Amino acid sequence: MDTPEKTKNSQITTSINNFEDSPVFNFLNNLSPIKPVKSIHITQTINPLSFASLPSVFTSPHLSSLKESRFLRRHQLPDPSKPEFASDDANTVDTSKEIISASNELVEHQTNLDQPNSVGQVADEPSFECSKLEVEFEQNFKYDCSNPGSSLTPSCGLKTKHMAKYACTSSALIPFVQEASHRGLFGSEVNLDGVSQMDQNKEATECDWKSLISDAPDQLIFESPNDTESFKKSVDPGKGLYPSITNDMQNTYSFCGEGSGEKSEEENETENLCTQPGEGNELKEIAETHDIITGSSLSIPIEEVDNEHVSGLYRGMRRRCLVFEMVGSSRKRFDENSVSDHSAFLQSDCNTSTSIDQLLPTKTGNDSSHHVLPGIGLHLNALATTPKDYKFVKHEALGSGRLLIGPSPNANFQPLSAGQELLNNTLAINAEREICAIENGVLAEDACQASGYMVNEEFNQNSPKKKRRRLEQAGDGEACKRCNCKKSKCLKLYCECFAAGVYCVEPCACMDCFNKPVHEDTVLATRKQIESRNPLAFAPKVIRSSDYLSEARDESSKTPASARHKRGCNCKKSGCLKKYCECYQGGVGCSVNCRCEGCKNAFGRKDGTEAEFEEDETYTTEKGIQKSAIQNDLEQNLDSVPPATPLSQGRQTVQHPLSSKNKLPRPSFPSIGSSSGLYTGHGFGKPGFFQSSTRFDKHLETVLEDEMPDFLQAPSPNSCIKTSSPNSKRVSPPHSIGTSPSMRSSRKLILQSIPSFPSLTPNH
DNA sequence: GAGTTTGAAACT
DNA sequence: CAGTTTCAAACTC
Structure with missing residues (x-):
């Protein structure tokens, strides 16, 4: 950017460099116990940028103001690219001036060199001038290397450089961000995490990462995709606010398999340099936090995550989203999945179910009639009846996903939220069906029916006799037992199926049954009602x-x-x-x-x-x-x-x-x-x-x-x-x-x- | 298979 | 919370 400010900035930088080379400066350095760090830093301006590790000590009011101003600017300038950069640039100029004055003060007052403020100011100096960045980068790098304590500095320098670069070509990065945001919640979340962390560091250095991390996920998880925008803004390189963020983002992107084609060697290098243990860990922690919260398996070290993982994660996130927004959809999908997928499903979806209750009402499930499978197994209770293998799979899923439920004594599921139950429903139902289908030849008929049920989704009410016969058959092998309700419409706890959180299936001999996918809404509503009366109504009795x-x-x-x-x-x-x-x-x-x-x-x-x-x-x-x-x-x-x-x-x-x-x-x-x-x-x-x-x-x-x-x-x-x-x-x-x-x-x-x-x- | 018994669920 | 009714499973024949 060839703006007057830029030129000015260059001049300033030059001045500073000259100053450092001056005998006075050297003299001061010799006298001062504090070593070069500060002055050097000053030029670098990068430290402050590395908010990630920036000690609270360095949080000078000035810096704060700077940050604030940035935020303000950000709000004012939705378009982070150039305008912001310009603004930042201007800001940089001001900062440079301050730096200069600070330098002067240093000359006059040696002690000032030690003052954090000075450092902070210097650090703040975001000289984004592209031409200068290269040099600064090198300097910073050297500096950092010499100063173990400032491990972040290098990255900052790099980041700064990159930022400048981005500033120059911010448009390039933005698309990337957008792309990421479009890709899915996962990416968004990740970014959010990174952003949150960044913000935290910037704004409140003293904040404990742990707390941040723990807090961030919540906010992130349910954030709407739109939030990505805000994230994008935060991340906007043009602002040059948070180099680390940039770095994180890069990681994230790469993590997401974005393959940010835009990364240059420098960037890559930057990543390497910036990939401080802390950052990586932090991300990991975040990811883990997400796991806990969302159940998605993000625990994969970011560095190691490959596109597939990313995509998988992304999908997971997406799924969660869908789950929230469209229970029915997820259900369908789930149904379509093989049993083996159940675990995955549970892991990814069940986790998010914590708030499903709220979602249920809004669920779009109208397509219940279209559901291929009966789906709502409200509880995993059904799992109890599943064959070993199935149980197994489910268990695992449950374990990781924390699920819920099951009334069945066998399965000591803990009570789940309705939402969770819902999620489980599908599983339970499917499992049950499959189990039934699997049932031995004795139950061949049932099995066939079950299968057919799954496929056709037809729920034929069998006559009590039929049911009995089945039950009897099952007697040997215990077929899929079903209800025999006549008056409750299978919408009360009297109904075993309903109580178990599963839809009635073909083997049931119930009459006027409403516990079918077709009446999904009714079932859910009823369930809710019952749960409102007794939250544990569907919880395992034993x-x-x-x-x-x-x-x-x-x-x-x-x-x-x-x-x-x-x-x-x-x-x-x-x-x-x-x-x-x-x-x-x-x-x-x-x-x-x-x-x-x-x-x-x-x-x-x-x-x-x-x-x-x-x-x-x-x-x-x-x-x-x-x-x-x-x-x-x-x-x-x-x-x-x-x-x-x-x-x-x-x-x-x-x-x-x-x-x-x-x-x-x-x-x-x-x-x-x-x-x-x-x-x-x-x-x-x-x-x-x-x-x-x-x-x-x-x-x-x-x-x-x-x-x-x-x-x-x-x-x-x-x-x-x-x-x-x-x-x-x-x-x-x-x-x-x-x-x-x-x-x-x-x-x-x-x-x-x-x-x-x-x-x-x-x-x- | 029909009928009875039983106790949970639902209702008042 | 207690009493009553309803309900469907469990049981008996």
């Missing part, structure tokens, strides 16, 4: 944190069961020995929360043994009695039920220890949080099943715990488990789990990473 695995292995352990029914039962006549009892059905002992009369819950009685299984003796005794029965059942089940069938395993209802006749209880549904039998019981039917479910539960627990209400967590000993990582998760033994006594162990287990596949073979 909360367990037990270490099933350990149980299975350590029989000696007499640890108390950790699982408990959320609200407790209210049985009067069943003695908590029948599935009428939700505790029993869920395979957990009764607790103080129960108001049952004459409790004889095999899994743990409310009274004294309340601890349920805490009383080793009691527990042992009961278990001992049950044990034989259980074992028998198990054996029988094993014989009768082919372990190989995922379905059966997944869905198989566990036999309760006391169940009369050793007959398998009615297949329990995934649904009702209560858990059914999936895990229930004794998992005798199949050890493999048991294991899988157990693992699954654990995993879920871990995942859900964060969101689990305190009250839920508090009561049970198990609840205390709060591990962030599945591996470290401590599980308390579920008494219940029906597991055969042999399987029980003490709760000290540390959850191991869940094997992809629970062994199908009985553990005995």
